[in-house]
Amino acid sequence: MKYDVIIIGGGASGLSCALTLASSRGRGWQWAENRNYLLFDVGRSDLNKAYLKNVPGLDPIPGKELLIKIKKQIQQWGGVETLEEEVRSVSRENGVYSVKTALGKIFSADYIVLxxxxxxxxxxxxxxxxxxxxxxxxxxxxxxxxxxxxxLPNLFVVGTLAGLSSHFTSCAGSGVEVACEILSRMAGKRIVIHDVPEES
Incomplete structure (x- = not known):
């Protein structure tokens, strides 16, 4: 199946990227509707072993619980399919990326996030x-x-794989940054995703 974006990795950066992409839906942006995203998550995030006490705006929370909370947020927006499969290879032909799993399944996408x-x-x-x-x-x-x-063209790295410090906020921020870049390319203009108060 063809996806718009495939994210490989379900930690702070991968989930934050998926959440930001998904949150573009339902905002009246025609270019964002009916987009399909795929997230590969085999449950190896270092957050599973963490206890977070210095994340802005959050009470102290076990990393496992925070992962669950973010995944629920993603589900509420919709549009993101999750697979618990190991990715073995990624290749590119004619501008489209192909992802092959350990089970031999092949998926394609215009954008890849590692x-x-x-x-x-x-x-x-x-x-x-x-x-x-x-x-x-x-x-x-x-x-x-x-x-x-x-x-590589339309292939991004986020989190510690991008050389960032191993902290939730820096890694999550990189996922958001990349998602905003991808969405801007889809829209053909610069966009920022955030919520604003309704006019009274």
């Missing part, structure tokens, strides 16, 4: 420069070289 974290990068098929993550407090962590989060 949000698999900084522990390793073993997705095959892409000519990406993988190097040491200089902002990691531990050795052996990796990042993918990019410019403004774009590593």
């Amino acid at each position: 949000a698999v974290g900084f522990h390793c990068f073993d997705i095959e098929g892409l000519e990406l420069e993988v190097k040491e993550n200089a902002k990691s407090p531990k050795p052996g962590r990796v990042m993918v070289k990019h410019k403004d989060f774009e590593a």
Whole structure:
């Protein structure tokens, strides 16, 4: 099946990207309606082991609970399908990306967002420069070289894979930033997604 965007990774950055993309629906933007998004999430986010006490606006919360809350937010908007499958390879032909899973399934999309974290990068098929993550407090962590989060045409890296600090807010922010960039390209103009008060 063809999707508009495929996000690989279900942590802070991947889920925030999916939530922002989904939230473009129902706003009266014709270009945003009927968009289809696919999220691959095998449950390996470091948030599963975290307890967050310094996220702006949130009471202290276990990372597992926050993941559940964000996933529920995404479901409320709709338009995002989630699969618990490992992605093995990503390739590009004629401007369209193909994603192949460990089960041999193939999906395609115009945009790809890589949000698999900084522990390793073993997705095959892409000519990406993988190097040491200089902002990691531990050795052996990796990042993918990019410019403004774009590593290849319409292929983005977010979170710690983009070389950001390993903190929820920085990683989530990168997912939002990339989603806004993708939505702007879809719209053909700069857009920002946020809620504003209704006029009285």
